[in-house]
Amino acid sequence: MAVTGIALVDKPGGITSHDVVARARRAFGTRKIGHAGTLDPMATGLLVLGVEGATRLLTFIVGLDKTYEATIRLGVATDSDDADGEMTTTMDASALADEQIRTAIKPLTGRISQVPSTVSAIKVNGKRAYDLARAGEQVELAAREVTVSRFDVLAIERSESVIDLDVVVDCSSGTYIRALARDLGAALGVGGHLTALRRTRIGPFGVDGASSVDGLAEAAVLSPAVVAADVLGRFDVTADEARDLRHGKRLVGAAARLEAGRAAIDPDGALVGIVERRGSDVKSAMNMPEERPA
Template sequence: MARARGPVPLTLVNSGILLVDKPQGITSHDVVSRARRAFGTKKVGHAGTLDPMATGLLVVGVNSSTRLLTFLVGLDKTYEATIRLGVSTTSDDADGDVTSTTSTRSVTQDQIAAGIDLLTGRIEQVPTAVSAIKVNGRRAYDLAREGVDVELKARPVTVSRFDVLARRDTTSDGTPDGSPTIDLDVVVDCSSGTYIRALARDLGAGLGVGGHLTALRRTAIGPFDVSAAVRTAGERHDLDPGEAVARLLRPADVAERLFPVWSMSGEESVDLGHGKRVRVERADDEGPVAAITPDGALAGLVAVKAGVARPIVNFPTDEVLK
């Protein structure tokens, strides 16, 4: 169980995880830059990129807690989105150029439901052509911008929830030529690596009218919810240093929410820190298992084999943010 702890003094911050509600119009790297200024350190990273068009939860790691980001990237995610049926774009979202428009006048609710059903569960999904996936060492979006035809391989993803929250039909101005379109507000729970833009594209393609994403907001990553996130402020979308420090999640608190916990004795924590083999009375576990010191610090993530704890990654327990 996670320990309740108070705010971290600005001058005594060691490392941690910050939940940020990314606004529209800036990149995930822009958020990292703001966090570097707020915390006064260059060692900042993030888990799970959001496009500039998208808003919502971005997980930022500070100092040694960047080591936790590897284990956060693969968590399931929840998104709220708006899909426009009847219009296809080059990027499968509103930032791309329109490639085709098709009237949705004949599309029924039953057809939409059937199309969504085909995209729910474990599916094979072809990522969008403007994704960050590398093709022969280069990002797919860079190749697409140069006019290169990018063919990405389908990959397995899991969409555990794909629900329509609302439907809006337009009759005149939804497309450049006035063709009717349908906007669907949806919520999606999915595995890491799922492209919501691709869901919009594939739903529209299956209905024979095309589709793209007009809005996207990530509301949850694993157990972390956007309601607990810090918001940026002002035209520069800065992070307030005092608020950022006060809202920083300690590495131990994060690890305890994600992994089984091994509460170490003082001697065990010293031995683990020195790289020694530490015998434990617990079942084998490939890990990660959160190794917590007697004073509540995260000493590392370990695996247990044949009664011996083996480090997967260690964390300094006396690091000071400078």
């Protein structure tokens, strides 16, 4: 039987996130593998995979804030806003001062309205935007509100007519770093696109603790209890309370204890489920299967 839990994987460039899922299925001996957000083939870094019953926890992970390290090239725009697309415009960016660049970044931080990249996985009338764009159709995507809590320039490198910026970005789920590159280039009047992208964090999970794709068979799998407590906070229950929750019963008068968190953990350290407040009571919003030790 496959282990139940969450696996952290460091995706290399040049393969899709679905390729990683396929390899994980072989490594863990199960088809029940899910992910908490994909990365483009060009991108590298952290993928969070759910194995077996822990796929239920992915819904709580996918919306967590993320950190990316990226390189933005100013002076060249592409139709995909990244290096995998076709070049659309070029303009000499060499006259831009460092302070001009940092000033242009400021409006792209905080709560902002962002139009996602045309070549994205967003569905338009039931079809992926990137499929429509590649078929030559005009794609109009609506702006969405996202939060960029950090957009820091780590290094500025100049080469002839282009400028490469190494940046780090902390942002809410749903933020497109490619769109930030595009919008920064547009604000500076020279165009811009993304040449490198690495996701280093999703919520409390960092890429430093991730396994390589080739090392999946030996990868450590985080227990559902540990993951749920990290993401949602821990709610300790007795053995009797755990049994009641698993049988669909309410914990009468237990709502005051929910301040600590929503992940119900039994005395053996197993995740019973995710609970919610119902008046002064607590009931299970999602039960979890019994854990099998890694």
